[in-house]
Amino acid sequence: MHLSLGGDTFLERIGLAFGLVPAPLVFTTFGVGYGRSIVAATRIGVFRALGHDELSVEQIAEATSCSPAGMRALCAALVGFGLLDRRGGRYRNAPDARKYLLPDGKMPLEDVVLFLGECHSLVWNLEDDVRSGDIVRLHDREHPESFWRAYMGALSSFAKLAGPEIVRKIKAPGAKRLLDVGGGHGRYAAAMCRKVDGLVADVFDLPPACAQGRRIQEEDGMADRVSFVEGDFRTDPWGTGYDLIFVFNVTHNATADEVQALIHKAKAALNVGGSLVIMDAVHAGEDGPLDANAGWNELFFFVISGAQAWPEDRIQGWMADAGFERLKRKGLLAVPQFVLQGWT
Numbered sequence: 510m511h512l513s514l515g516g517d518t519f520l521e522r523i524g525l526a527f528g529l530v531p532a533p534l535v536f537t538t539f540g541v542g543y544g545r546s547i548v549a550a551t552r553i554g555v556f557r558a559l560g561h562d563e564l565s566v567e568q569i570a571e572a573t574s575c576s577p578a579g580m581r582a583l584c585a586a587l588v589g590f591g592l593l594d595r596r597g598g599r600y601r602n603a604p605d606a607r608k609y610l611l612p613d614g615k616m617p618l619e620d621v622v623l624f625l626g627e628c629h630s631l632v633w634n635l636e637d638d639v640r641s642g643d644i645v646r647l648h649d650r651e652h653p654e655s656f657w658r659a660y661m662g663a664l665s666s667f668a669k670l671a672g673p674e675i676v677r678k679i680k681a682p683g684a685k686r687l688l689d690v691g692g693g694h695g696r697y698a699a700a701m702c703r704k705v706d707g708l709v710a711d712v713f714d715l716p717p718a719c720a721q722g723r724r725i726q727e728e729d730g731m732a733d734r735v736s737f738v739e740g741d742f743r744t745d746p747w748g749t750g751y752d753l754i755f756v757f758n759v760t761h762n763a764t765a766d767e768v769q770a771l772i773h774k775a776k777a778a779l780n781v782g783g784s785l786v787i788m789d790a791v792h793a794g795e796d797g798p799l800d801a802n803a804g805w806n807e808l809f810f811f812v813i814s815g816a817q818a819w820p821e822d823r824i825q826g827w828m829a830d831a832g833f834e835r836l837k838r839k840g841l842l843a844v845p846q847f848v849l850q851g852w853t
């Protein structure tokens with residue numbers, strides 16, 4: 510997906526058609542404006558306060574403990590960005606806000622917006638990171654509980670959307686034990702347990718991620734089938750006797766050496782006939798086309814982890830080198846990701 514501008518008025522459309530609109534300035538101004546406004550409004554609780562009602566600025570300000578003057582300005586920006594509608598001095602959520610930003614919306618993604626707000630601060634010193642190339646890796650840093658709550662909340666929302674399609678594409682008949690490495694919230698492990706009778710899962714992750722995962726699995730009613738093991742997957746043992754191992758959205762935070770070490774560790778932890786499934790962002794290779802998603806992924810994963818999404822053929826080669834056979838690659842419809850399964 511590329512970013513492009515569409516004009517509302519005849520004059521705007523003419524300006525765009527004749528190349529008279531400086532797109533870099535428009536994106537620079539409104540990109541940060543949209544991002545900061547939606548995150549601030551979500552943190553403050555504007556969309557929830559409005560719910561399915563129509564309120565004045567004073568009523569929204571009172572419900573969210575904000576100043577009326579500040580709320581008036583924020584609401585103006587949200588109307589401008591198409592997230593609120595205004596009529597006769599009263600405001601209500603626009604269709605996109607109702608669909609994505611309310612807990613009872615068709616596709617609730619409030620958690621993801623809150624995590625993207627955390628990501629804004631991670632990329633704030635981008636130019637320093639690019640100049641120096643010295644990255645203090647995200648998962649090796651201390652973060653407050655609020656960060657882990659937003660992080661795991663966002664990824665678990667994606668897992669709710671994409672999980673059913675992903676587990677449909679994984680073959681593991683008769684599997685008894687699953688290890689979800691870097692499985693965090695545990696929702697992919699839980700989705701697989703729902704699919705395969707009798708399957709139980711261990712989610713192996715850092716202690717603060719496990720704390721969030723335990724809470725989410727309690728809330729989802731799957732805590733009896735999904736357990737959590739705290740540790741560092743690079744240095745701590747994984748155990749043995751697994752029929753299936755997931756490594757989902759982990760390789761883009763890992764260096765090439767680390768990905769190969771993870772694949773070898775998976776081989777050692779699996780029973781004969783067991784399988785490893787790697788899922789991650791698609792990467793078209795060194796000279797492949799880069800759209801906004803693929804290009805930003807490259808920069809974002811570098812800045813947060815000194816790593817990158819790895820081309821699928823390289824991951825396949827590393828799996829084959831480690832002795833995995835019958836490698837099967839499947840694309841996903843819900844998200845621009847791939848699933849790669851190989852058997853011992």
Ligand SMILES: C[S@@+](CC[C@H](N)C(=O)[O-])C[C@H]1O[C@@H](n2cnc3c(N)ncnc32)[C@H](O)[C@@H]1O
Nearest residue numbers: 648664691692693714715718740741742757758
């Ligand atoms: C991008 S998240 C993916 C979470 C989940 N697998 C998913 O796909 O939604 C990366 C996960 O790897 C975990 N992780 C990163 N480094 C780790 C390490 N050294 N040891 C254990 N877990 C780690 C993070 O805590 C996080 O839960």
